[in-house]
Amino acid sequence: MTVAGVGEFGLIDRVTARLTHGGSCLLGPGDDGAVVAAPDRRVVASTDVLVEGRHFRRDWSGAADVGHRAAAANLADIAAMGATPTALLVALCLPADLDTAWAEGLADGLGAEAATVGASVVGGDMSASPTLTIAVTALGDLGGRAPVVRSGARPGDVVALAGRTGWAAAGLTVLSRGFRTPRLLVEAYRRPEVPYAAGPHAARLGATAMIDISDGLLADLGHVAKASGVGVDVHRDAFEVPRQMRDAAQALGVDPYSWILAGGDDHALAATFPRSAALPAEWRPIGRVVEGEGVTVDGAAYDGPAGWDHFR
Template identity: 80%
Template sequence: MSVTGVGEFGLIGRVTARLSYGPTCLLGPGDDAALVTAPDGRVAASTDVLVEGRHFRRDWSSARDVGHRAAAANLADIAAMGAAPTALLVALCAPPDLPASWAEELADGLGAEAASIGASVVGGDMSASPTLTVAVTALGDLAGRAPVLRSGARPGDVLALSGRTGWAAAGYTVLSRGFRTPKLLVEAYRRPQVPYRAGPEAAAAGATSMIDVSDGLLADLGHVARASGVAVDVRRDAFEVPRQMGDAAQALGVDPYTWILTGGDDHALAATFPAGTELPPGWRPVGAVTDGEGVTVDGRAWDGPAGWDHFR
């Protein structure tokens, strides 16, 4: 049955019945607004939108996959501030002929990804639209810590990374060429593996700046460099090319380091730490912060696009 057959409120009832709520949710869907705890007194907030044909394709990803991706893109931004995610608000704009089961499975993916870090889907909105669109707002709690901003990097800091890069970009390339294997890469595109807890742990360890790698490592480090008024150099030898990625790159005629350094959608976390800091578990050094401006690789400018830009 389509969403038209179920109706707006029938669909809301079906979707909300599939959700569960964690301890940070005091009041879930059903009233004019949800109630979420904010023990710190400050709320970290971020929003992101996924548009069919631009961010996902239904012939590439299941509705549950899209739910995981939509939640991850927002929860990662909260983690990159050093905060713990608490809640998601979701708006769904759907064509009238969209199967109601697709919306239900989307909710399953959103709820599962949020629950993996102790957050909940607490509300949202629905509307008819010719283009299938999922808009998500994430909230988070700083637990008494100062937020970790993009503007805090200083010359002499160590650049570190938690999570992986290049996997989702490799999976996207595989899918765009009409293939469905290697499955490991395709699944990385469909459902990113985000190191959520690494954000608050980095904040507690004294990270001076941090960012979610959503558009490509070099592109996102460019935001840190500009905001902090510094230069950032990335070491290519800090990144190993996994075997399946290397095999796929060779078969497709792609330099795997293009995926690793400029590919987005893995949602790794990149942060800078004062020299001599013992990095938290799961973090590894991949470069350094110096005087100057811009982002380089092994001391040289990168030849080509540094990452994704929606309007280019």
């Protein structure tokens, strides 16, 4: 059955029937607006849009995979502010001939990813469109903490990473060369493993700046450097190339550090901490904030590929 066949309201009924609601959802889908708990009296909000052919391909990712990825991209933004995600709203633009099962699978993925942090899909909108497009807005609660912004890094701060980088980029390279394995890399691209809890933890540990790694580690640290008026130096030997990644890089003729340093889509979190902060294992030091501007690797400009620009 196509989405045109069941119609707008039929599809909304089918999709919302699949959703379950977290404790922050005070009023879910079906009215003009949802009502979400905001105990902190401030709400953190972030929007990310995925466009077919640009951010995902239906032959590379299943519907539920795309749902996981769309949710993860937004939930990671909330975590990167030091907040706990509470809710997602989803605007779906679907080709009229799309099978409803795809939309239902997408909803399952969105809901399952949100559930990993106790959040849920509380509302949304649907329209037909020639271009399959998924715009997600995530909301979150700061729990009394100050938001951790990009502009607070100070020279001398430690740069640390929670989560992994390069895996999704490696998986994407594998898929773009026409392969389906190694599965570990492909799955890392399809469903990023985001260290959501590390965001609020970093806020409690006194992080001075934080960002979600979506454009690539160096590009995103560049945003922190620019916003903070500092430089960032990344230590290359802080990154060990995992065996599966090294083998794939060799087979595909790619420098694995281009995945690790410039590949996006893993949604790791990078943060800066005062030198005195006692970092738990979840936050691995990878560099230092320095006087100056821009991002260097071991003190020198990085000559690999840069990050991602969605219009180029």
